[in-house]
Amino acid sequence: MTYCVGILVREGLVMMADTRTNAGIDNVSRYRKLRVFGLGTDRLIIVASAGSLSTTQGAMHRMLEGIHNPETDNIDKWETVPSIYQAVLAVGRALRAARDANEGLEQGDEVNFNASLLVGGSVGGEPHRLFLVYPAGNAIECGQDTPYLQIGEAKYGKPILDRALRFDTTLDEAVKVGLISFDSTMRSNLAVGLPIDLIKVKQGSLVPSANLRIGSDDEYFRDLSERWSNALAHAREEIPNPPY
Amino acid sequence: MTYCVGILVREGLVMMADTRTNAGIDNVSRYRKLRVFGLGTDRLIIVASAGSLSTTQGAMHRMLEGIHNPETDNIDKWETVPSIYQAVLAVGRALRAARDANEGLEQGDEVNFNASLLVGGSVGGEPHRLFLVYPAGNAIECGQDTPYLQIGEAKYGKPILDRALRFDTTLDEAVKVGLISFDSTMRSNLAVGLPIDLIKVKQGSLVPSANLRIGSDDEYFRDLSERWSNALAHAREEIPNPPY
Numbered sequence: 001m002t003y004c005v006g007i008l009v010r011e012g013l014v015m016m017a018d019t020r021t022n023a024g025i026d027n028v029s030r031y032r033k034l035r036v037f038g039l040g041t042d043r044l045i046i047v048a049s050a051g052s053l054s055t056t057q058g059a060m061h062r063m064l065e066g067i068h069n070p071e072t073d074n075i076d077k078w079e080t081v082p083s084i085y086q087a088v089l090a091v092g093r094a095l096r097a098a099r100d101a102n103e104g105l106e107q108g109d110e111v112n113f114n115a116s117l118l119v120g121g122s123v124g125g126e127p128h129r130l131f132l133v134y135p136a137g138n139a140i141e142c143g144q145d146t147p148y149l150q151i152g153e154a155k156y157g158k159p160i161l162d163r164a165l166r167f168d169t170t171l172d173e174a175v176k177v178g179l180i181s182f183d184s185t186m187r188s189n190l191a192v193g194l195p196i197d198l199i200k201v202k203q204g205s206l207v208p209s210a211n212l213r214i215g216s217d218d219e220y221f222r223d224l225s226e227r228w229s230n231a232l233a234h235a236r237e238e239i240p241n242p243p244y
Numbered sequence: 245m246t247y248c249v250g251i252l253v254r255e256g257l258v259m260m261a262d263t264r265t266n267a268g269i270d271n272v273s274r275y276r277k278l279r280v281f282g283l284g285t286d287r288l289i290i291v292a293s294a295g296s297l298s299t300t301q302g303a304m305h306r307m308l309e310g311i312h313n314p315e316t317d318n319i320d321k322w323e324t325v326p327s328i329y330q331a332v333l334a335v336g337r338a339l340r341a342a343r344d345a346n347e348g349l350e351q352g353d354e355v356n357f358n359a360s361l362l363v364g365g366s367v368g369g370e371p372h373r374l375f376l377v378y379p380a381g382n383a384i385e386c387g388q389d390t391p392y393l394q395i396g397e398a399k400y401g402k403p404i405l406d407r408a409l410r411f412d413t414t415l416d417e418a419v420k421v422g423l424i425s426f427d428s429t430m431r432s433n434l435a436v437g438l439p440i441d442l443i444k445v446k447q448g449s450l451v452p453s454a455n456l457r458i459g460s461d462d463e464y465f466r467d468l469s470e471r472w473s474n475a476l477a478h479a480r481e482e483i484p485n486p487p488y
Contacts, residue, residue, distance in 0.1 A: 155399035159428045163473065164480060172485040180480070184403045198488065210488040220487055227483050229407065235475030236408055236424070239468050241416040244442070244454040 001191030002033055002152035004048035005161070005178055006118040008130040008142045011171040012202040012209075013120050015130075016178050017048040018186075019213075020193040034197035035060065036211070037078040043123040044206045045078055045087055046199055050152035051115030051135065058098030059091060059115070067094045084123050088131045088139045091119060096137035116151040121201075128203055156188040157181035175200060176224070179214075183225045196221075245435030246277060246396035248292035249405070249422055250362040252374040252386045255415040256446040256453075257364050259374075260422050261292040262430075263457075264437040278441035279304065280455070281322040287367040288450045289322055289331055290443055294396035295359030295379065302342030303335060303359070311338045328367050332375045332383045335363060340381035360395040365445075372447055400432040401425035419444060420468070423458075427469045440465075 004017040017034040031053060037045040049056035066075035067090055074080070076090035095115060102113040114135035122128045130142035132149045142149045144167040150158065164177040175198070185192050195215040201208045214221050248261040261278040275297060281289040293300035310319035311334055318324075320334035339359060346357040358379035366372045374386035376393045386393045388411040394402065408421040419442070429436045439459040445452045458465050 155432075156403055159400055159403075159432050160476070162432055163476060173480075175486045175488070176480065176483055179486070180483075188399075188403050188406055200488070212488055220484075224483050228479060231475070231479030231482065232404070232407060235472060235479065236417075236420065238475065239420055239424075239471050240464075242419045242423070243464055244419070244444070244456055 001189060002050040003154070003157060003182065003185045003189075003192040004033060004050055004118055004151045005148060005157065005181060006048065006120050006130045006132075006142065006150075007148045007161075007165060007174045007178055008120065008128065009147050009165070009169050009171060009174050010167055010203065011174075012200065012205075013046070013128040013130060014171065014174050014178055014198070014200045015046045015048055015118060015120050016182065016196055016198045018182065018192045019195050019197060020191060021053055022191050028191075030195075032197060034199060036199065036208070038121075038123075038206075039208075041079070042206070043078075043121065044201060044208070045084065045119065045121040045123070046201075047091070048118040048151065049115060050117075052099070052102065052111075052113045054102055055095065055098045055113050055115040056117070058101065059094040059117070062094035062097060063091055067097070069093075081123060083126060084119070084121055084129050084131075087121075087123065088119050088133060091117060092133045092137035092139055095133060095135070099135060118149055118151055122206060128201065153185055153189050153192050157185040160184060171200060171202065175210075179221060179224055180228055183221075183228060194221075245433060246294040247398070247401060247426065247429045247433075247436040248277060248294055248362055248395045249392060249401065249425060250292065250364050250374045250376075250386065250394075251392045251405075251409060251418045251422055252364065252372065253391050253409070253413050253415060253418050254411055254447070255418075256444065256449075257290075257372040257374060258415065258418050258422055258442070258444045259290045259292055259362060259364050260426065260440055260442045262426065262436045263439050263441060264435060265297055266435050272435075274439075276441060278443060280443065280452070282365075282367075282450075283452075285323070286450070287322075287365065288445060288452070289328065289363065289365040289367070290445075291335065292362040292395065293359060294361075296343070296346065296355075296357045298346055299339065299342045299357050299359040300361070302345065303338040303361075306338035306341060307335055311341070313337075325367060327370060328363070328365055328373050328375075331365075331367065332363050332377060335361060336377045336381035336383055339377060339379070343379060362393055362395055366450060372445065397429055397433050397436050401429040404428060415444060415446065419454075423465060423468055424472055427465075427472060438465075
């Protein structure tokens with residue numbers, strides 16, 4: 001399992017992903033699921049992935065080697081796509097092709113080769129945008145009314161995002177809320193685990209203002225987790241007993 | 245969708261269920277999903293249901309009319325089963341039979357006739373016990389390490405149960421935590437809604453100490469929901485901004 005969240009507020013974009021993968025509960029590994037393309041160029045494209053590792057890696061390889069665009073007859077790569085939207089369409093085709101190739105190899109076993117992606121960032125001077133790419137290759141864009149998108153083990157961490165995030169939420173607060181969402185998810189599902197990869201970029205910039213890995217030795221995350229736990233316990237105590 | 249939770253602590257048993265059913269988002273109705281059998285007799289059997297309404301109603305009818313027990317060759321009913329465990333086995337057979345009958349009628353349409361139950365209570369002088377009956381008719385019992393069971397839309401409301409419930413939690417606190425769990429679920433899934441049916445019974449008693457319906461006009465629940473929301477917002481504010 002995996003948990004990834006992307007948050008797009010007025011001030012900028014945050015993307016986070018855990019690093020635990022498992023093929024059965026007795027086969028747990030660590031893989032980077034948050035990738036950055038175009039650093040130091042005219043673009044910044046951030047991709048988080050959930051689902052079949054074979055399919056997401058296949059899609060990334062296809063994007064690095066270039067994937068045919070049937071509408072323009074061009075070969076699309078991260079470095080050449082003219083907009084973040086075209087990047088989303090291209091990686092959607094790559095994801096679909098990788099899944100179909102895996103399913104073609106697979107004869108009879110009941111393996112699920114689906115994968116989904118979050119794709120955020122900016123190409124050229126356009127504002128940062130955020131998309132969710134479905135296993136079939138189609139995509140939706142994050143809007144201002146619900147300024148986040150999730151993939152993977154989304155439910156445990158969703159209530160805090162619904163309560164706390166608005167488009168006007170500050171970028172710092174968005175990081176904080178995202179980390180609380182990860183904390184809740186990791187408490188309820190063992191298949192989501194530290195470390196968490198995190199990238200934060202301000203609107204109007206192509207250089208991440210934070211790009212780091214948060215491990216079990218991260219003091220801020222440990223403190224956040226403990227404070228949140230204590231605050232919830234305290235909040236429960238403060239509510240009077242039911243009259244029934 | 246539906247959300248039901250049963251909590252079994254040292255002091256007693258709480259069972260709660262929402263009342264919203266839907267066959268598609270444009271066909272929403274209200275049905276009682278928490279049923280009580282044996283009130284005023286030597287037994288108290290409380291059943292909460294999630295899943296196909298046709299299957300759960302079919303199972304309840306079978307239990308009222310009596311269902312054959314292949315091991316004893318008796319006809320089992322709520323009034324005659326010798327223990328809560330035998331009640332669980334009997335209703336498991338009834339649930340399986342009702343599902344299989346529905347699937348037999350259904351020719352070709354893709355309808356899911358699965359349903360699950362929570363069954364709690366006591367027959368005779370035995371301590372209250374709590375079980376989850378799966379769609380196939382098999383069951384698991386609630387233990388002291390995780391003193392709750394859920395069916396239906398379980399994930400949104402699970403984190404607070406994991407954090408707050410211990411076997412030593414008081415019965416009042418268990419009701420409070422259960423209501424917070426419902427509040428979180430209803431905020432994230434429209435298909436779970438008020439009113440909530442709630443039954444509370446002390447260990448050693450066959451008479452519920454509370455048996456009521458909590459609607460949108462319930463002052464305690466409104467206050468709990470508001471306090472919880474404010475406390476979460478306050479807890480977030482109290483956590484310092486991230487250093488990254």
